[in-house]
Amino acid sequence: MKKQLSLAMAGVMALSLAACGGSSASSAATSTAEAASSTAESTAESTAAEGDVLDQAAAAAFAQDVTLTMWGAEEDQDLLREISDKFIEKYGNYGGKITINLGTQSESTAKDTVLTDPTAAADVYAFADDQLNELVKAGALQEVQLNADDIKSRNTPASVDAATVDGKIYAYPLTADNGYFMFYDKSFFTEDDVKSLDTMMEKAAAAGKKVSMDVANGWYLYSFYAGAGLNLSLADDGVNTVCNWNEAPGADVTQAVIDICKNPGFIALKDEEFTGKLKDGTLVAGVNGTWRANDAAEVWGDNYAACKLPTYTLNGEQVQMASFSGYKLIGVNPHSANVGAAMLLADFVTNEENEGLRFKERAQGPSNINALAAASSPALTAVVAQSEYANLQRVGGNFWASAETLGSICVNGNPDGKDTQTLVDDAVAGITAPVTQ
Numbered sequence: 001m002k003k004q005l006s007l008a009m010a011g012v013m014a015l016s017l018a019a020c021g022g023s024s025a026s027s028a029a030t031s032t033a034e035a036a037s038s039t040a041e042s043t044a045e046s047t048a049a050e051g052d053v054l055d056q057a058a059a060a061a062f063a064q065d066v067t068l069t070m071w072g073a074e075e076d077q078d079l080l081r082e083i084s085d086k087f088i089e090k091y092g093n094y095g096g097k098i099t100i101n102l103g104t105q106s107e108s109t110a111k112d113t114v115l116t117d118p119t120a121a122a123d124v125y126a127f128a129d130d131q132l133n134e135l136v137k138a139g140a141l142q143e144v145q146l147n148a149d150d151i152k153s154r155n156t157p158a159s160v161d162a163a164t165v166d167g168k169i170y171a172y173p174l175t176a177d178n179g180y181f182m183f184y185d186k187s188f189f190t191e192d193d194v195k196s197l198d199t200m201m202e203k204a205a206a207a208g209k210k211v212s213m214d215v216a217n218g219w220y221l222y223s224f225y226a227g228a229g230l231n232l233s234l235a236d237d238g239v240n241t242v243c244n245w246n247e248a249p250g251a252d253v254t255q256a257v258i259d260i261c262k263n264p265g266f267i268a269l270k271d272e273e274f275t276g277k278l279k280d281g282t283l284v285a286g287v288n289g290t291w292r293a294n295d296a297a298e299v300w301g302d303n304y305a306a307c308k309l310p311t312y313t314l315n316g317e318q319v320q321m322a323s324f325s326g327y328k329l330i331g332v333n334p335h336s337a338n339v340g341a342a343m344l345l346a347d348f349v350t351n352e353e354n355e356g357l358r359f360k361e362r363a364q365g366p367s368n369i370n371a372l373a374a375a376s377s378p379a380l381t382a383v384v385a386q387s388e389y390a391n392l393q394r395v396g397g398n399f400w401a402s403a404e405t406l407g408s409i410c411v412n413g414n415p416d417g418k419d420t421q422t423l424v425d426d427a428v429a430g431i432t433a434p435v436t437q
Contacts, residue, residue, distance in 0.1 A: 054344060057146060061341040062094040068338060068345055071105035071113075071125040075291070079361050080349075087348045100345070107328050114140050114333075123336040124346050126174060129162040129327040130393040133238050136165045142334040144169040146343045154352065159367035162327040162392060171329035172350040175358070176372065177290045177365030178326030179390055180220065181382035184285035186305040194285070196318065197260070197310040204284050205265030212269040212277065212286035215261060216411045218403025219324055219393070220287060226322035226391065228253050228314055232431075234394040239435045241396035246428040249315065251421040256314050257410040258420070268411040293363040293379040306382035308389070325390035327367060402430030 072080045084100040092098050103122055105113055110127035111134055118140040127135065135141045144151055148169055152160050159173035184194055188209070193199050200211050214220045222232060225245045230253070232243045244250070260266055269277060269286070275295045277283045287309065288296075297304045309321035330350055332342045348354065355366035359375045365383055366372040372380075406427040409415075414423070
């Protein structure tokens with residue numbers, strides 16, 4: 001037992017040293033991996049009474065007072081406070097006082113905030129998986145070395161892949177539902193109706209209602225071009241974007257999107273406008289994600305339903321709409337003064353119990369395999385159905401503004417009357433332009 005404890009302490013001490021950066025961080029990381037591995041092996045051979053590696057690491061991490069800051073979405077603050085209090089209760093008997101301060105930071109913009117000054121960023125923070133490469137490249141994420149094998153085994157393979165760079169795990173999978181699909185009112189649409197966007201818009205228009213989607217947003221606009229078999233991906237340099245949307249049938253896709261936006265049964269809404277239009281009765285369906293599931297359920301009640309994205313008409317044929325799949329991750333800041341304690345917190349936030357609690361309170365789909373198996377909702381069922389047509393979001397920084405410009409032109413009905421080939425040529429030129437570093 002003494003050997004296990006000393007090894008765990010060595011691991012946590014090494015993690016704390018890793019905050020210094022440079023060669024010391026590299027050396028500390030190696031020491032941590034060796035210590036954690038040795039501890040795990042010893043623990044496997046010991047009895048249950050001797051405790052596990054996390055408890056041993058905690059004994060070292062919390063022998064003295066520790067203060068951690070954790071950033072998460074505004075909507076998650078109550079949940080994170082609840083989880084933090086449980087963490088303090090679990091690990092608060094090792095001698096030191098544990099203080100966890102919470103801060104509001106959207107996962108969608110976490111990278112920008114963190115990279116402004118990584119040394120001033122939170123010890124633990126949530127972010128969207130598409131930000132992983134840049135955060136790793138900037139040295140703003142600590143490689144997961146404490147309990148890494150357990151992290152891999154308890155989460156879905158796809159979520160682990162989303163947290164991995166060059167074979168190394170750099171974050172803790174948090175959710176496996178960061179994609180989009182179709183919400184709808186099943187008192188208005190049948191299950192056959194929602195297979196076709198054309199049918200949905202026709203029925204909505206006849207009743208003076210709308211189907212919505214945020215077309216002036218590259219995340220959603222991607223759906224139409226990817227569904228038509230066109231490519232959008234990250235270049236080999238990990239910075240720039242490869243895109244062939246201006247090849248056939250890209251111009252025709254662009255015209256199809258313009259036609260959809262002109263349809264009287266359709267409305268292009270920003271995400272923040274979605275709930276308002278739900279509540280005022282405008283919408284009978286809309287493309288969005290799990291974060292709007294509670295809103296849809298509140299408005300439509302027993303008639304709330306969700307499904308994969310429908311098909312749309314392209315050159316007289318029905319084409320299945322594609323989507324981005326995404327994951328929310330929890331990262332540990334290598335500049336933290338308490339890296340070991342921060343890893344224990346990140347591990348705790350993403351364990352089976354707390355991912356199950358997140359699903360219960362926030363309707364967010366777990367990446368934890370056991371928690372996911374126990375979860376059930378229309379939104380999660382739709383995520384799974386759409387996953388067959390979904391791809392990981394991996395694009396360079398110049399994609400977003402150019403895609404938004406193209407989407408805005410479509411939403412506004414191509415007001416300048418430009419040829420659709422010109423529109424998509426201009427968009428691709430912007431998307432693939434070299435990223436200034």
